[in-house]
Amino acid sequence: MAPVPNPCYRFLSRPVGFPDLAKDFQYETSRELDLDSVELHGSFLTQTRFLSIDPYMRGRMEPGTFMEWTPGQIWEGFGICEVIRSETAEFQPGDKLYGYLFFERYHAYAIQEAQPRMFRRLENSEGLPLSVYLGVCGLPGKTAFYGLKAIGAPKEGESIFVTTAAGVVGMTVCQLAKAWGLKVLGSTGSDEKVKFLTQEVGVDRAFNYKTASTAEEVRKFGGLDIYWDNVGGEVLDLALISMKQKGRIVICGHISEYNDESRYGIKNTWEMVYKDIKMQGFYVFTYEEQYADEFYSTVPKMVADGKIKYTEDITVGLENAGEVLLKVLNGKNVGKAILHI
Amino acid sequence: MAPVPNPCYRFLSRPVGFPDLAKDFQYETSRELDLDSVELHGSFLTQTRFLSIDPYMRGRMEPGTFMEWTPGQIWEGFGICEVIRSETAEFQPGDKLYGYLFFERYHAYAIQEAQPRMFRRLENSEGLPLSVYLGVCGLPGKTAFYGLKAIGAPKEGESIFVTTAAGVVGMTVCQLAKAWGLKVLGSTGSDEKVKFLTQEVGVDRAFNYKTASTAEEVRKFGGLDIYWDNVGGEVLDLALISMKQKGRIVICGHISEYNDESRYGIKNTWEMVYKDIKMQGFYVFTYEEQYADEFYSTVPKMVADGKIKYTEDITVGLENAGEVLLKVLNGKNVGKAILHI
Numbered sequence: 275m276a277p278v279p280n281p282c283y284r285f286l287s288r289p290v291g292f293p294d295l296a297k298d299f300q301y302e303t304s305r306e307l308d309l310d311s312v313e314l315h316g317s318f319l320t321q322t323r324f325l326s327i328d329p330y331m332r333g334r335m336e337p338g339t340f341m342e343w344t345p346g347q348i349w350e351g352f353g354i355c356e357v358i359r360s361e362t363a364e365f366q367p368g369d370k371l372y373g374y375l376f377f378e379r380y381h382a383y384a385i386q387e388a389q390p391r392m393f394r395r396l397e398n399s400e401g402l403p404l405s406v407y408l409g410v411c412g413l414p415g416k417t418a419f420y421g422l423k424a425i426g427a428p429k430e431g432e433s434i435f436v437t438t439a440a441g442v443v444g445m446t447v448c449q450l451a452k453a454w455g456l457k458v459l460g461s462t463g464s465d466e467k468v469k470f471l472t473q474e475v476g477v478d479r480a481f482n483y484k485t486a487s488t489a490e491e492v493r494k495f496g497g498l499d500i501y502w503d504n505v506g507g508e509v510l511d512l513a514l515i516s517m518k519q520k521g522r523i524v525i526c527g528h529i530s531e532y533n534d535e536s537r538y539g540i541k542n543t544w545e546m547v548y549k550d551i552k553m554q555g556f557y558v559f560t561y562e563e564q565y566a567d568e569f570y571s572t573v574p575k576m577v578a579d580g581k582i583k584y585t586e587d588i589t590v591g592l593e594n595a596g597e598v599l600l601k602v603l604n605g606k607n608v609g610k611a612i613l614h615i
Numbered sequence: 616m617a618p619v620p621n622p623c624y625r626f627l628s629r630p631v632g633f634p635d636l637a638k639d640f641q642y643e644t645s646r647e648l649d650l651d652s653v654e655l656h657g658s659f660l661t662q663t664r665f666l667s668i669d670p671y672m673r674g675r676m677e678p679g680t681f682m683e684w685t686p687g688q689i690w691e692g693f694g695i696c697e698v699i700r701s702e703t704a705e706f707q708p709g710d711k712l713y714g715y716l717f718f719e720r721y722h723a724y725a726i727q728e729a730q731p732r733m734f735r736r737l738e739n740s741e742g743l744p745l746s747v748y749l750g751v752c753g754l755p756g757k758t759a760f761y762g763l764k765a766i767g768a769p770k771e772g773e774s775i776f777v778t779t780a781a782g783v784v785g786m787t788v789c790q791l792a793k794a795w796g797l798k799v800l801g802s803t804g805s806d807e808k809v810k811f812l813t814q815e816v817g818v819d820r821a822f823n824y825k826t827a828s829t830a831e832e833v834r835k836f837g838g839l840d841i842y843w844d845n846v847g848g849e850v851l852d853l854a855l856i857s858m859k860q861k862g863r864i865v866i867c868g869h870i871s872e873y874n875d876e877s878r879y880g881i882k883n884t885w886e887m888v889y890k891d892i893k894m895q896g897f898y899v900f901t902y903e904e905q906y907a908d909e910f911y912s913t914v915p916k917m918v919a920d921g922k923i924k925y926t927e928d929i930t931v932g933l934e935n936a937g938e939v940l941l942k943v944l945n946g947k948n949v950g951k952a953i954l955h956i
Contacts, residue, residue: 333889339889340889340890506884506885510884511880520901525884525885525887525888526888527885527888537882538880538882539852539879539880539881539882540880540881540882540884541878541879541880541881543847543851543866543881543894543896544847544866544868544896545896546866546894546895546896547866547867547868547896547897547898548674548680548681548896548898549681549896549898550895550896550897550898550901551895551896552893552894552895552896553884553887553893553894553895554887554891554892554893554894554895555884555885555886555887555888555889555890555891555892555893556888556891557888557889557890557891560861560891
């Protein structure tokens with residue numbers, strides 16, 4: 275067969291503040307691949323189906339950060355691909371795999387990469403749409419589940435405040451927390467999302483942080499046993515003084531600060547001393563071994579049973595990767611941002 | 616017998632910044648007590664021997680803080696007293712007790728107060744000087760031992776950075792860390808104390824933060840598994856970027872900020888996410904039940920055997936309580952600050 279186009283999406287230069295689409299990224303269309311004749315050397319050839327766009331990607335563009343992207347490299351991130359040829363017994367043509375993929379239409383992965391790229395064959399016995407395995411049943415869902423279990427350590431009857439509660443991680447945290455008997459306060463950035471949180475997600479109370487005072491809302495809600503921090507900055511500082519004795523703060527992400535060169539400084543850490551407060555960041559994969567089985571046997575079933583709702587924001591076309599990332603960084607996506615290739 | 620003077624030391628008004636001795640405190644000499652005839656109503660009458668002066672006392676003067684002092688009340692704090700009369704079988708005249716005492720020469724405590732005031736008869740089978748039970752074998756020693764065990768969770772071969780390392784808590788942390796096989800970096804505020812740390816305490820490396828760059832010293836020492844935070848502010852911010860993967864930060868106190876109205880804001884909390892960093896404050900008594908037996912069977916013996924060294928800064932006279940506190944807040948004390956009554 276004749277070679278087919280194999281476009282990819284590249285990271286060209288390190289952004290200052292918000293990425294500049296014209297300068298920092300490039301959609302490259304000149305590469306080609308002959309799917310039938312390309313030598314696999316024991317690897318398996320895949321076609322990319324779905325790619326996940328997440329706020330953490332902005333962090334990867336900073337020098338010296340964890341799993342830093344090098345200018346010139348093809349973007350990488352979690353996605354779902356289908357095996358189209360294979361020279362390893364591990365995977366068969368037709369298998370749908372979840373893993374850490376290149377932003378490229380086709381790619382041959384060596385079997386030695388299967389472990390670091392965390393390839394996992396999706397059995398999907400619940401018959402869920404595949405894209406769900408990038409959202410509520412993928413990394414964001416694991417983030418919510420592992421973080422809440424390992425650091426939040428929730429006990430029935432406790433209270434939790436969740437920021438960016440209408441985001442994919444946030445709303446999963448809210449729903450797990452409700453299912454586990456917690457009282458849930460959620461903050462979000464629009465009145466429409468507030469309605470969504472109270473009416474669809476089922477939190478006890480929600481507010482629009484752009485029009486309501488976070489300090490006042492947290493005060494009315496009462497002290498916090500758990501604070502799920504998706505934003506950092508001023509809200510984290512405020513939460514510190516609102517925590518109950520032995521409160522737990524789950525540092526999940528600081529989206530407010532990825533693009534902010536003059537970060538807000540937290541002043542209330544001394545509150546931690548007398549109140550025995552724990553504040554802990556977490557890299558989701560640290561807990562993969564400990565909780566993955568429990569996660570995959572719990573969450574997809576809860577989703578199939580309608581006990582956990584989710585929303586998706588699917589954009590078609592690899593060429594839109596950068597644009598979708600900007601949308602995510604600006605909080606403009608409604609539901610898990612996914613590229614359909 | 617005739618009544619004898621029963622002086623006390625009072626907290627009069629809430630300081631702004633550093634306490635003003637003339638305005639905020641008062642040594643009151645007009646009160647008297649007849650030791651033989653005063654009605655005890657089942658309580659036990661004590662004579663105060665030693666009182667501990669600690670930085671946390673400044674925190675108690677702030678409105679709304681934990682165990683806040685009320686203007687007008689007599690100071691309270693840990694001390695050692697001797698029972699001189701008793702109407703309870705629990706304690707006998709001559710018993711030396713450790714507990715949370717009033718800053719008063721004589722006081723009759725109800726037996727119901729024995730629990731919240733944490734009275735403990737000092738057996739002192741090691742024959743240590745009694746004042747030691749206010750320092751390395753008292754609250755500061757427990758702070759070091761419990762915090763290191765419960766939050767630091769040190770493993771042999773790991774590294775720890777200890778701030779105010781020549782302080783009583785700090786030097787106990789350093790010595791326990793060395794005994795448990797850690798590599799120890801200590802910071803302190805004078806060249807003399809640097810010498811003391813390396814030659815007497817036995818840390819691997821020490822520096823004077825007033826003349827050396829903390830950033831540079833920490834960089835040369837290498838990444839940190841544990842940071843023992845006694846100061847908060849800028850050093851805590853710097854430690855955040857110096858922590859290794861799964862590092863633990865023990866928030867013990869923020870002495871730099873007790874008197875600072877415009878606190879330094881921590882900007883590097885986002886480092887916690889990718890590095891799985893835990894930062895935890897602790898109230899020492901939270902761990903009393905869990906670790907007290909281990910502490911009392913370990914530390915006094917280590918002290919008696921010369922394995923843990925300690926220094927004391929003893930001032931005679933209750934009237935000097937405020938002055939000694941100022942000395943402590945200014946870091947001018949050399950060793951555990953203790954009042955001998």
